[in-house]
Amino acid sequence: MKAVFGLLGHPVSHSMSPLIHNDAFQSLEIEAEYHVFDVAPQVVKQAIDGIRALGIAGCNVTVPHKVAVMDYLDEIDNEARLIGAVNTIVNDNGRLIGYNTDGRGYVESLLGCQQMLQNKRVLVIGAGGAARGIVTSLLNEGIAALAITNRTLSKAEPFKQLADLFKTEIVLLTKEEATRRLVEFDIIINTTSVGMSPNIEESPLLLETVKEHAIVSDLIYNPIETTFLKIAKNKGIQTLNGVGMFVNQAALSFEYWTGQKPNRKRMEQLVLQQLGGK
Template sequence: MGKLFGLIGHPVSHSMSPSMHNDAFRNLDVDHHYQAFDVKEEDLEAAISGIRALGIKGFNVTIPHKVNVMKFLDEVEEEAKLIGAVNTVVNKDGKLIGYNTDGEGYLQSLLKVTGQELQQMKTLIIGAGGAARAVFTVLSKYGVSELDIANRTNEKAAILASECNCGQADVEVLSIEEAGERLNEYDLIINTTSVGMSPHTDHLPIHLKNLKKAAVVSDLIYNPLKTKLLLEAEGKGATILNGVGMFVEQGALAFEKWTGVAPDRHEMENIVLKQLGGF
């Protein structure tokens, strides 16, 4: 009999993870199944107990449980502790171990665009929430030497920089307005906020008036596939990257942790793009 894997979050009806993972299981000719479970915040502890009782072998964690789930696990690996969130859990002989594949997933998608030049790219991260922590942590760890943060509140950005700078990058905390004025200094701009996500597609997280033509502009959003930020950046000659690659890579890394097998990432991406309505 196959093994059961899953996703917990609220809501989860929109999730593309079941299609992506179940297709990967079929391609490997294994009788496993991935199921999304809608779990309200007040039911999280009971849900984790249920996962233990049912012997579910691994699961993903999405909003709003990525932080709170940590207190119900037996072990959390170091990078997930640093980020302060878990998105992947492995059931190892009844022991629930938490990981965060978001940062590494983003890094793998980004390197396909930047190559090894990434370490020398002066980088601006927009936002200071959970996604920003994952991105900042992995880029700092990778050795990006200049890694600035622009956020509506300086205090939250400063906390992020002090807690997640494991690579000792040079960091400056800026307001969104200051960053916009100095945008021509940056080789790489990364939006980690939800500004521009459907249905509010006419919004921009930062103005691109001072964007330099050779820059790379990355948006973690994948719905729409091209946000207003990416459309404007592309119009100015910049290289752009949406959030599909990060979503696929973080899922593939979770799949590897559960099964020990690398899935077909190209096929996973095709599944996601098909569901999003474009290639």
């Protein structure tokens, strides 16, 4: 009997996770299948109970359930607890353990174009669930300073609690302040959905004062190149889209489930083909 894995979210019909995970199972000759489970917010507990009852081997968790599922798991990995969100569940003989691979997945993609992060000053746009994992992983890499800007600045207040833990300066900036001080930052990361299809003309921040050797990054991968990244590219700035993070976090989840490493390059090619890119 094939092991069953899946994705918990709402909505999930657009997800490319089944494409890359099922291909990886097949390539590694693992008897398993990956499905999407559209779970309404009011039945998250029942969905977690269902994982146990049906013997589902593991799941990814996406919006809006990454925080809510934590209440119903048997164990939370230290990294996921620090982040305050879970994106991976492992069923260990009926014991459900929560992990978070988002932040590490992003940092691995960032290190592909930036050899070290220890002396870098970073601006993160957004203070939602996606920002949690990324901020924690960046701080864990020993960045020099972190600034967060968000439409509602009060939502970013909890991030300041990480300053003492990681001994790193964290400041909160309004969008106006962030735009004015953009030249101070080596890496600028959009973690919001601004610019995602179908609203592809939108950009989360003006980039007039971005410095020449900065990296401008966007977690969005549909479209592959957002307006935000196009503006940066037209200024000659190095850019990084969200495909690498998506692939890396999926591969890390796959390793938790199976103990085997999938072909990340093949995963990336499948995603790009699906998106119509190169």
